[in-house]
Amino acid sequence: MKKGKILLFLVLVIVALFASNCVKQPPLAVPAAPAGLRVVQLAGGDVELRWDAVAGADSYDLEIQPVLGSESRETPTWPFQQNVTNTYYVAKKSILGAGKFGWNVKARNAKGPSDPTHGDPFIFEDPEPEPPVYGLLLTLEEEPDQGSATPTIYTIGSQPLVGERLPGIPALNYLKGNLKREEIPAEADRAELAVQLLVQKAGATVAKRWPDDSTEFVLDEGGELNFNLCNLGAGFSPDLAPGNYYLWARAVWDGSESQKVPFEIASRNSDLNYEITVKDFEDRVCSFSSTNVTLQFDLSISGGEKFKELLYFIQIGPTGSTNQGSVTHSATFTKEATWTKKVLFEAECTKYATLTVVGTVTAYSCNGATVTKEDRRVEILNNVGINFVLDMKDPTALVSVLGPTEEGTVTGKAATLTFLASDTKCLNLDSLRFTVKVEKGIGDWTGALNYPDVETVLGVGSTWSNELTINAAYYATTTSAGSEATAKLTYVIGDLDLATITTTMNASDCCCPDCTLVDPCAGCNGGGDLTHATSVKTSMLVDNVFFSNMLATDDVLKVDNKSLGKVNGCYLIPASPAVATVTVKLADANWEPPNPLVLHYNFPGPQTISVTRASTAATLAVCSGYATKTQATYIATFTGYAEDNSGPVATETNITYTGTATDNAGNEFLLSECFRLDTMPPTLTHFAAFRNPSVTNGSYIEFSFHEEPVSAALTLEITGQGTFTYTLAQATSVPPHLYTYSLLTGISLSEGATVTLTAKAKDLAGNEGTSSWETKVSPSAPR
Known part of the structure; x- marks a missing residue:
């Protein structure tokens, strides 16, 4: 029975294991983020951080971080991190220190951590410090009372006047000090109460x-000390230096101290206010254009309640025509004062109005327990005031032009403009500005040069490669008589067929290196506006090329010679008819086309021909200069006929035709072209026949023409053998001999036989003719 039960149990276990292995398990996933985060306060000041369990989590990552600005003095390296298997963690103040902390938790398993969940911050408070225990009690109060929140010694003046009995800056009050011991010691100890x-x-x-x-003080029988504080003592220099300070007492007998009592030292100079204004009669502060000007000065002083009496001294100048002389005034007053004065200025430049104020005050000083009270005169303001620039004149400017010219037109490839700006005081070099415009009707160029630029280029990328380059050099001088600036602009000019180059210089004054220019206004004292600036403009008319020179030859001259082209650089006139038609198109923006155009040529001697103008028209060539050109067309016929028209002149010669067109600026276009007149056909100038015994039928002939034929029909007549015909195409040239050819005859020539060569040849011009040459066969090996 027992055996059967055991067998049954084993079967059930095996079945259960088999069943579990046959069920497909879901894949492991990252756990969800924790929820239910909370903070529980524990006895003793620590906290417990709790959260709800997460399904599928094996552990939890906890992170604690101080909130920005509340880092603990005792903190570990942040962030503080822990991995726990529980759903809580006790955060200890002894580990984290005091401060405000944030925290978060992640759930983790073998697939990794979840997203963090943040909990509410928690705080570990600093313990309340124990209040200090002082055995001595110290107080300070103002005498006379000044009503200050912190006890303050007030000073006045910048320095004592010469002749005053006491040195240093006087104080308007002092501080009365009182020191008490909280517990009065036994009678026997009172002699030791030194502080x-x-x-x-x-x-x-x-x-x-x-x-x-070295000084120590002894408390009286009541454990008290009264003293007067008039300065900082010997340890400070100066002994009334403005600032914030602390005073406290230390007991000699046991080192105990009083609390530190704050006090201040402050100047009352700022209590005295002043204002100096300058204006013309219409309440405007501005610059002027007359030779002299009257300005009104207004002085006001207030805030003198602390003084028994005050004296001011004001000086205004310079007023004279040589910037000498001044206006002065002084007066005594209490609390406040005003003064008005109209002042005539006869010269411009920097002016001033300066103020000095002296006052009488009740001052306090201490000598031990004794306080001295007396009247003292001090200087509160010393040569304060205003500076301003009186500018009665604008700067001036001039310009001069240097370059090759023709009746005011620049005809060369360079020009120099010299600009001069001057002012009676000072020129601001940084204000030198140059603008350049090249006006061409269409496609104008613009550019600029600003000090201290030394180069600018206009027209970069022009089709005609005719950029304008401007180089600049600057010179400046300043003397007592004023300031001058010179700018020398050098223009490197590409080909420009009529253009206007306009250059403008702008400059302004700076009045003086260390002052601010007063803004101008209209009609000050009846004068006109001052701009404190000047400008000068000049224009150059530039025409330094006849436009046709900028064109390719084929754009200017076209020859109709039945497309025969050129021979050795000369256009070939055809043989029949012996005529070539030449069309010349000349264009320029600044000319009156001549009618007729006179051409010169050299056959049979110096000759001239007048070519009537066929037409005129306008054409465009943007950026070459002025865009619109006047184009004139001339058509000439060159002929090889005799003057009596009896037929072509028998000749072979090169004829050069020349002509000149000139524009209004004197720029020339030279027309020069060569034509070849050829009315003679190619003629034989050499003939030889050779027998080559080493080769069957290897005989050959050699012949030459006086000019190159384009074709020839050749007839070879051999005494006793008959007549044979060939063409020039069957022959080969014999370099380096000109117009010489060799021809294999294909027959055997007998040595000494008489042979005659007849050639009907035609040249490129179309001349065709027949010539013959007789010779005897010579023995020879091939060349």
Whole structure:
């Protein structure tokens, strides 16, 4: 029975295992992000961070990070990270330190971590510091009371006047100090109640004994000390330097200290306000164009309540024509004062109005426990005021042109413009601006040069490669008489068939190197506007080329010679009819085409021919200069006939025709072309016959013409053998001999036999004729 149960159990286990292995398991996935994050406060100040369990998670990644700006002084390296298998974590203040912290949790398994979930921040507070315990209590108060939030010693003046009895800047009050010990010691200890007073500047690390390094104070029987603080003591220089300070006391007997009491030292100079204004009679501050000008000055002073009496001194100048002389005025007053004065200025340039103010105050000084109160005169304002520029004249400018000209037109490839700008005071070199415009009717060019540029190029990429390059050099001088600036612009000019180059210089003054130019206004004192600037403009009419020179020859001259072309550089006149028609098209923007056009030629001697103008028309050539040209067409017929028209002149000669066209600027176009007149056919000038015994039927002939034939019919007559015909195409040339040919006859010539060659030849011009030559056969090997 037991055995059967065991067998049954094993079967069930095997079946169960088989069933589990046969069921397809779902693939493992990254777990979901945790939820339910919360913070639980624990006794003792720590916190427990909790979250809900996540299905499929094996562990959790926890990250804690301080919130920006609240990093703990005791923190580990951030972020603080932990991997836990529980759904909570105890964050300890002893590990993280004080501060505000954020935290997040990720669920993790073998596939990786989930996205993080962030919890609410938590805070570990700093413990409340224990309040300090002072054995001494220190107080300060102003005397006389100034109503300041922090006890303050106020000073006045920039320096004492010469002759004053006391050195240094006076104080308008002092500070009364009181020091108390909270517990009065036993009678026997009172003689030991010595204290030291210390002063420390705010932000400094070292304190100084007050009033010096050796002085100590003893509390009275009531444990109290009264003292007067009039300055910073011997440890500071100056001893009334403005700033924020601390004063405290230290007990000699045990080193205990009082609290640090803040106090200040401040100047009351800013309480005294002043204003100086300058204007013309219409309440405008501006520049002027007259030779002299009257301006009104208004002075106002306020804020003198701390003074018993005040004295001001004002000086205005320079006023004279040589910038000498001034206007002065002084007066005593209390609390506030005003003054108005009209001043005549006879010269321009920098002017000033300066103010000095002296005041009498009640000043306090201390000598131990004794406070001295007395009246003192001090200087509060010393030569303060305004500077301004009185500009009565605009700058001026001139320009001069240097370059090859023809009745005012620049005809060369270079020109120089010299610009001069001057001002009675100062020119601002940085204001030198040059604008350049090349006007050509169509396709104008523009460019600019600004100091200190030394080069600019206009017309880059022009079809005609005729850019305009401008180079600049600058010179400047400044003397007591004024300032001058010279700009020398050199123009390197490409081919321009009539164009206007306009250059404008703009310049402005700077009044003086260290002042600001006063803005102009209209009609100041009845004068006109001043722009403090000038400009000068000049134009150059440029025509340095006859336009036809910019064209290819084929665009100017066309020859109709039945397409025979050229022979050795000369157009060939056909034989029949012995005529060539020549069409010449000349164009320029600045000319009156002549009628007729006179041509010169050299056959049979110096000759001239007048060619009537066939037509005129307008044509465009953008960027070559002025875009619209006047084009004249001339048609000439060159002939080889005799003057009596009896027929062609028998000749072979080159005839050169020349002619000149000139535009209004004097630019020339030279027409020069060569024509060949050939009315004679090719003629035999040499004939020889040779027998080559080494080759059967290897005889050959050699012959020459006086000019090159284009074709020839050859007849070879041999005594006793008959007549044979050939063509020039069957012959080969014999270099380096001109117009010489060799021809294999294909027959055997007998040595000494008489042979006659008759050639009917035709040349390129169409001349055709027959010539004959007789010779005897010579023995010879091939060449």
